[in-house]
Amino acid sequence: MSPRADVTELVGQAREGKPRAVARLISLVEDAHPQLREVAAALTPYTGNAQVVGLTGPPGVGKSTSTSMLLSALREQGKRVGVLAIDPSSPFSGGALLGDRIRMSEHAVDPGVFIRSMATRGHLGGLAWAAPQAVRVLDAAGFDVVLIETVGVGQSEVDVVRLADTTVVLLAPGMGDGIQAAKAGVLEIADVFVVNKADREGADATVHDLRQLVAMSRRGVAGPSWRQPIVPTAAAKGEGAAEVLRALGEHHTWLAEHGELDRRRTARAEAEVEAIALRRLRAELGELRGGERLGELARRVAGRELDPYAAADELVADLRR
Amino acid sequence: MSPRADVTELVGQAREGKPRAVARLISLVEDAHPQLREVAAALTPYTGNAQVVGLTGPPGVGKSTSTSMLLSALREQGKRVGVLAIDPSSPFSGGALLGDRIRMSEHAVDPGVFIRSMATRGHLGGLAWAAPQAVRVLDAAGFDVVLIETVGVGQSEVDVVRLADTTVVLLAPGMGDGIQAAKAGVLEIADVFVVNKADREGADATVHDLRQLVAMSRRGVAGPSWRQPIVPTAAAKGEGAAEVLRALGEHHTWLAEHGELDRRRTARAEAEVEAIALRRLRAELGELRGGERLGELARRVAGRELDPYAAADELVADLRR
Numbered sequence: 001m002s003p004r005a006d007v008t009e010l011v012g013q014a015r016e017g018k019p020r021a022v023a024r025l026i027s028l029v030e031d032a033h034p035q036l037r038e039v040a041a042a043l044t045p046y047t048g049n050a051q052v053v054g055l056t057g058p059p060g061v062g063k064s065t066s067t068s069m070l071l072s073a074l075r076e077q078g079k080r081v082g083v084l085a086i087d088p089s090s091p092f093s094g095g096a097l098l099g100d101r102i103r104m105s106e107h108a109v110d111p112g113v114f115i116r117s118m119a120t121r122g123h124l125g126g127l128a129w130a131a132p133q134a135v136r137v138l139d140a141a142g143f144d145v146v147l148i149e150t151v152g153v154g155q156s157e158v159d160v161v162r163l164a165d166t167t168v169v170l171l172a173p174g175m176g177d178g179i180q181a182a183k184a185g186v187l188e189i190a191d192v193f194v195v196n197k198a199d200r201e202g203a204d205a206t207v208h209d210l211r212q213l214v215a216m217s218r219r220g221v222a223g224p225s226w227r228q229p230i231v232p233t234a235a236a237k238g239e240g241a242a243e244v245l246r247a248l249g250e251h252h253t254w255l256a257e258h259g260e261l262d263r264r265r266t267a268r269a270e271a272e273v274e275a276i277a278l279r280r281l282r283a284e285l286g287e288l289r290g291g292e293r294l295g296e297l298a299r300r301v302a303g304r305e306l307d308p309y310a311a312a313d314e315l316v317a318d319l320r321r
Numbered sequence: 322m323s324p325r326a327d328v329t330e331l332v333g334q335a336r337e338g339k340p341r342a343v344a345r346l347i348s349l350v351e352d353a354h355p356q357l358r359e360v361a362a363a364l365t366p367y368t369g370n371a372q373v374v375g376l377t378g379p380p381g382v383g384k385s386t387s388t389s390m391l392l393s394a395l396r397e398q399g400k401r402v403g404v405l406a407i408d409p410s411s412p413f414s415g416g417a418l419l420g421d422r423i424r425m426s427e428h429a430v431d432p433g434v435f436i437r438s439m440a441t442r443g444h445l446g447g448l449a450w451a452a453p454q455a456v457r458v459l460d461a462a463g464f465d466v467v468l469i470e471t472v473g474v475g476q477s478e479v480d481v482v483r484l485a486d487t488t489v490v491l492l493a494p495g496m497g498d499g500i501q502a503a504k505a506g507v508l509e510i511a512d513v514f515v516v517n518k519a520d521r522e523g524a525d526a527t528v529h530d531l532r533q534l535v536a537m538s539r540r541g542v543a544g545p546s547w548r549q550p551i552v553p554t555a556a557a558k559g560e561g562a563a564e565v566l567r568a569l570g571e572h573h574t575w576l577a578e579h580g581e582l583d584r585r586r587t588a589r590a591e592a593e594v595e596a597i598a599l600r601r602l603r604a605e606l607g608e609l610r611g612g613e614r615l616g617e618l619a620r621r622v623a624g625r626e627l628d629p630y631a632a633a634d635e636l637v638a639d640l641r642r
Contacts, residue, residue, distance in 0.1 A: 040628040048625055059380075132629075261374065269629065270619035274606060276633035281602050281640075285595060298591035302583065304369055307361040308453075308590065312597035319598075320641065 007035060011042045014141040017080070022114050022141050029133035030118070031119065032277070040133070040198035048265070050082070051252055054161035055149040056189075057170030062196045065235040067149050071107050073241035079145055082138030085116040086150035086160055114143065129279050131160045131249055132272040163268045165261060166191045166251045168244070171210070173202035187217050190228050192247045198232035198240065207232060226254055288318045326355060328472065332363045334464040338401070343435050343462050350454035351439070361454070367461035369586070371403070372573055375482035376470040377510075378491030383517045386556040387491055388470050394562035400466055403459030404436040405452065408469035408480055435464065442557050450600050451591040453482045482510065484589045486582060488564070489513045489571045492531070494523035508538050511549055513568045520551035528553060545573055602640070609639045 005028065013021035028039050055070075057063050067083065107113040120136060138146045150165055169190035170300055192251070193214075195206050210230045218227060219318050228248045231242025255261040286294055297311040326349065334342035349360050376391075378384050388404065395402050410460060428434040430616025452469070459467045469485055482488055490511035514535075516527050531551045539548060550568045576582040607615055618632040 035628045037628075042631045044625055044628040048623070061334045066621055136629075149427075227332070239549055247506045265623045266616070266619045269622035270615055272629045273622060273632040273636060274603070274615060275620055276629055277606055277636045277640075278599060278603055280633065280637060282595070285598055294591055294595060298587045301594060302369070302586045303591035304365050307358075307365040308457075308593045308597055311590075311594040312601065315594060315598045316601060319602075 005033075006039045007042045011039075011046070011140065014137070015046065017111060017116055017142070019111065022082075022137065023116070025137045025141070026116055026134050028138060028219065030130050040136070042138035045134055046142070047136055048139065050135075050139040050143050050146045051166070052135060052139070052146045052148065052164045052247070052268075053248060055138040056151065056161045056167070057172075057194075057196075060149050061170045061172040062235050063149060063151060063170055063203055066194065066196055066233065067106065067147060069233070069235040069238055069241050070147065070244060071113060072238070073245055074111055074145055075107075075110065076318030077245070080112045081114075082141070082143035082146045083113070084134050084138065084146065084148045085115065085117045085120075086148065087130065095132045100178060114127060114138065114141075129272075129275040132163060132275070135163070136272075161197055161269065162189055164256060165264055168192045168194055168246055168248070170194045171206060172197045173200045173206045187213060187228075190225065191251050192244070193228055193230040194240075195230060195232045196235050199234045199237065201233060226251065267310060284317055284319055288315065293318055325357060326354075328359045328363045332360075332461065335387065335458070336367065337419070338432060339434055340432065340465070343403075343458065344437070346458045346462070347437055347455050351451050351460060361457070364457055365459040368457055369460065370512045371456075371460040371464050371467045371486070372569070373456060373460070373467045373469065373485045374569060375485030375488040376468060376491065377472065377482045377488070378517075379473050381557050382491045384470060384472060384492040384524070387515065387517055387554065388468060389428065389553070390556040390559055390562050391468065391565060392434060394566055395466055396433055398566070399568065401433045401464045402435075403453045403462070403464035404434070405455050405459065405467065405469045406436065407439045407440075435459065435462075441520075450593075450596040453589060453596070454485060456484070457568060484513055484592065486585055487512045487569055488557055489515055489569070491515045491517055492527060493518045494527045508534060508549075508585075512547065512572050513565070514549055514551045515561075515565055516551060516553045517556050520555045520558065524534070524553060547572065560579075593633065605640055609628055609636065 008027055010021045014025055024038060025043075026034060027033075031038075055063065055067060067085075071081055071083070071115050078093075086200065107115065116134065116138075120133060133246065135146055135148065148161055166188050166271065169186055172195065178314070195203060197203065197286070200208075205229055214228050214230070217308055218225065231240060231243045231247050233244060235241075250259075255264065268292075288294065294315060297306065297315060300306040301308050301311050326345065331342045331346055335346055344485060345365075346360060348354075349356060354360075362543055371489075376384065376388060384392050388406075392402055392404070429434065437455065437459075456469065471482055488510050490507055491511070492514065493516065493551065514531050516524060516531065519528075520525065521524055528551055535551070539546065550571070552561060552564045552568050561588060573582075576585065610617075613635060618627065618636060621627040622629050622632050
């Protein structure tokens with residue numbers, strides 16, 4: 001257990017841009033420290049100002065290089081940027097991710113940039129619960145932009161990116177079949193498409209496929225809706241950053257003008273409140289009858305005395321008692 | 322809403338090996354049909370007999386080819402096999418998985434084999450809830466072996482494989498660095514290691530690395546514990562199936578002799594009961610005050626009137642009322 005923190009002081013220091021204070025606050029929320037509620041209450045007045053951008057794509061599209069390029073471009077505009085890098089906690093992913101993080105290290109000494117890695121947890125609701133808390137810290141600390149980046153591999157990872165105001169989907173040439181097969185899912189989450197490695201063969205075809213996909217998806221749509229832009233980049237050469245930032249800005253304006261920003265932020269708050277409530281209820285289920293109740297019911301299910309629904313009935317009834 | 326089913330008749334037909342009855346039962350549990358409880362109760366007396374095997378590994382190790390090889394070998398032993406193939410529902414994964422499934426189609430006409438794909442869901446607790454129900458159907462339908470296979474990419478996908486009696490981790494040559502970086506996670510979930518593509522260069526080094534890893538992890542372990550075997554295979558040539566099945570059989574015997582089988586099945590039942598209870602509580606949270614309560618609290622959080630913990634307090638208090 002970490003020692004008791006002076007939360008008001010920490011929040012003040014975080015807002016002055018002190019990275020250690022930001023890191024400490026995120027640790028307090030990540031570890032569900034006893035002072036968590038105090039932290040949440042202290043942060044609340046300062047939240048709601050950051051532009052929250054999600055960035056995802058399949059492995060190998062140059063996600064970290066793109067994040068790094070966007071970081072540089074945002075810094076040139078004088079923006080302070082917080083990055084929440086979600087590591088899918090697959091037992092197989094350790095090596096590749098380590099390499100990714102190293103590529104972002106050029107920004108590690110910039111006081112206007114704060115990078116935090118967060119692993120998806122082994123527990124139900126872990127990431128759904130922890131990620132919005134960390135975004136809240138970065139928002140309250142006064143970062144103008146909060147970038148949430150994750151490789152688009154698992155459900156819980158993708159869900160987190162969907163918490164953003166604007167979600168960028170990164171693709172690269174040579175994924176034509178993939179785009180066709182995955183079109184519904186990709187169209188559903190993307191606000192902005194970036195086709196990275198646009199200097200490579202096949203980039204035009206990828207852009208063309210995406211353009212068709214976007215056009216098709218708009219058929220029959222009534223009223224004003226957002227048409228996802230498709231921005232070619234070559235992040236390794238630093239090409240295309242300005243165009244991506246312009247697309248992000250346009251989407252943000254569109255969201256604000258159409259009431260969508262409020263709608264998305266309310267949806268984010270809803271997911272956050274629900275995750276906190278479920279986390280607590282889950283803890284309470286585990287603590288019933290001195291922590292013995294769930295195990296006892298499970299033994300009866302494993303022994304075929306009880307079906308799992310009947311067992312869940314008994315568990316929930318105990319919770320209400 | 323699908324029509325009312327005669328559950329007793331369906332269970333009887335499933336146990337006679339009728340694939341349509343098995344498929345219908347899985348659909349009933351997957352869709353949370355109103356008859357779900359009736360189905361769960363009807364299945365319970367017949368469960369607990371299948372050997373549940375999880376199979377996972379990083380993309381590109383030949384997971385589907387290996388599954389197909391094991392299917393053939395188990396069929397030669399006269400075993401009936403149910404396969405639950407978990408598709409990580411990343412918006413980017415459509416194409417690759419489609420290809421994988423096609424490779425297993427040689428088994429599609431075999432009445433002793435039942436293959437079902439299940440996508441990870443967009444909802445909290447979705448997979449944790451649905452997968453054990455489907456395993457329960459296959460178990461009750463009398464399949465001797467239930468194989469749960471998934472690419473080891475996201476947390477929820479890996480969690481499902483951990484529900485098995487025995488978990489097989491597939492690796493391939495050329496992943497040496499990956500093994501080193503990921504050793505803790507891999508060692509934690511693997512009961513049996515399979516090094517596929519063992520006819521390729523670097524296979525010996527991978528086997529060697531794994532052997533060292535297993536040996537190191539056993540240092541300081543008191544009492545009898547399972548030493549994970551490392552089985553080389555070349556699934557594309559059909560080589561190594563007998564050795565994998567032998568390792569699976571030995572692990573199953575070890576589990577039974579050391580009381581571990583009961584312990585794992587109780588843990589599985591615990592996860593299942595908890596997931597059902599949380600799913601219900603989540604639905605109840607969403608339905609409070611005619612479905613308005615969560616959204617109302619979320620608006621206040623988004624408007625900075627309330628912090629999310631205070632909002633969750635109000636939500637849980639309403640649930641208890």
